[in-house]
Amino acid sequence: MLLPLLLPVIFLLYLRYDPKKQAPGDVDDLKVYPLVGRFPHFVKNQHRLVEWSVHVARRSPTHTTTFKVVGMPGVVLTANPDNLEHIAKTNFSNYPKGEYMLTKIEDFLGRGIFCSDGDQWLWQRKAASFEFSKRSQRKFVVDAVGSELVDHLLPLLDQAARHGRTLDMQHVFECFSFDNICRTAFGEDPACLAAADEGSTTPPEKREAIEFMRAFDYVQNAILVRFVPPESMLWRVKKALNMPPEKQIREALDTVLGYADRIVRRCKERGEADPGSRGDFLAHFAASGARELTDDNLRDVVTNFLLAGRDTTAAAMTWFFWLVSGRPDVEDKIVHEVHRFRRIHGPTGSTTFSLDELREMHYIHAAITESMRLYPPVPQGMHVSKGDDVLPDGTFVGKGWAVNHSLYAMARLEELWGKDCEEFRPERWLREDGTFQPESPFKNPVFHAGPRMCLGKEMAYIQMKSVVACAFERFSFRYLGGEEHPGMEISFLLRMKGGLPMQVTKRQPGPLEGF
Secondary structure, eight states: OOHHHHHHHHHHHHHHOOGGGSOTTOOOOOOOBTTTBTHHHHHHTGGGHHHHHHHHHHHSTTSEEEEOOTTSOOEEEEOOHHHHHIIIIITGGGOOOOHHHHHHHHHHHTTOTTSOOHHHHHHHHHHHHHHHTOHHHHHHHHHHHHHHIIIIIHHHHHHHHHHTOEEEHHHHHHHHHHHHHHHHHHSOOOOGGGGGSTTSOOOHHHHHHHHHHHHHHHHHHHHGGGGSTTHHHHHHHHHHTTOTTHHHHHHHHHHHHHHHHHHHHHHHHHHHHSTTOOOSHHHHHHTSOSSOOOHHHHHHHHHHHHIIIIIIHHHHHHHHHHHHHTOHHHHHHHHHHHHHHHHHHOOOSOSSOOHHHHHTOHHHHHHHHHHHHHSOSSOEEEEEOSSOEEOTTSOEEOTTOEEEEEHHHHTTOHHHHOTTTTSOOGGGGBOTTSOBOOOOTTTSOTTOOGGGOOTTHHHHHHHHHHHHHHHHHHEEEEEOSOSSOOOEEESSSEEETTOOEEEEEEOOOOTTTOO
16 A cells, blocks of 8 residues: 555655766665655666666675565665575575566566576477587587678778777677577578678678668667666556657567567578478477477577677677686687697688687686676676565565576675675686686676576587687787776667777787688
């Protein structure tokens, strides 16, 4: 009964807050208000929730804070690895994604593997796990990534270096990752990377894919409004009345889902024409026999894998290249490792590297991992409690409460990573002999943890290590965005606001590098 009275109070507190008057480093003291508790702080900081989560985590001895309004489900924000292990593994069945989140994104991602719970999630997980575990599938990914590198990415970088053209590397990586995931997962070759060259004209047959990417990006950003008060209480009404921004979201979704439907149709047509010949994931998934798959099921597979396969990798590569551009010592070590492999294996004539060679590049693996620790592609995870529970640190969680874990904050806690926790230091991941030393996935949950741990982890590393090794062997990259830290644009992922403008310079080959 208190809810209708409390919501205007929260909204008024939100309206009184002016983020322009708050200095970037300012934080509040999380004052507890009558009835609404700390929740107004949560509302007024929603525009910078990722950065603010660091303050919230640091101010609590257990790195956990509860935001609760009387008469409403609470929100728990934690950066405690023990709590995450409890949520993601020990008491996994009590913390699904939850209908609160799924209903808001169902028209975008359906009930695919990343947006489903229970049996619907389990059968997809089993089918996908079988495909990802095959060595033949990993080799297929290596070959596809290598082909995209040789045919598209390296020539684009070479042209930029020759003509002194500035590249938005975030856009380049998004195009590259989109082409690659379409090729490996769906048997498609949209060739969007060719359009990243500003001097080229997009062929008519490729415009469909370019329009899809634009619509996909728009939906990711726009749909998050559904989670933000007061829109979180109004979006269903606006959707029913076809009012902005729901009208624009629907129009963009028509483009996204139409493109995904065409991928499914072409996949089935090729499979019928030549059964058993396809190497891509979607064809194997459709033929897995896990259950009778409808076209809608397969369309959900497409949209879910595009989100995971394109956007996470592109976001990780964007922050990595920015970090390395400010650390010439790290760049030198990356180049040294690549040259060492060339010396060991000799001039094989191959531009790219084999799966076994990539696995042995421990420093590059460590540098990428360290970059993702500091700038996780998915900066925050969300679950909903099915029943009352108590987290390991003593925090009470009520039925229906949202429990969010902040990866971004976990990376910036001295208790977990030491006094240099905010420093980009790949060596923290290496043993004395130079081999990679992993950490607990609950301490560094970039690929999540527990039963929902990302199945594509190895394939993501294959793609990223291939790009880093081949690109830095030939080129050096300089950030042209000024001295300030780039802004963060939050969609479903951690994108760099304004892109990543970089100057590409051809690396001069040394005496042992000219092959």
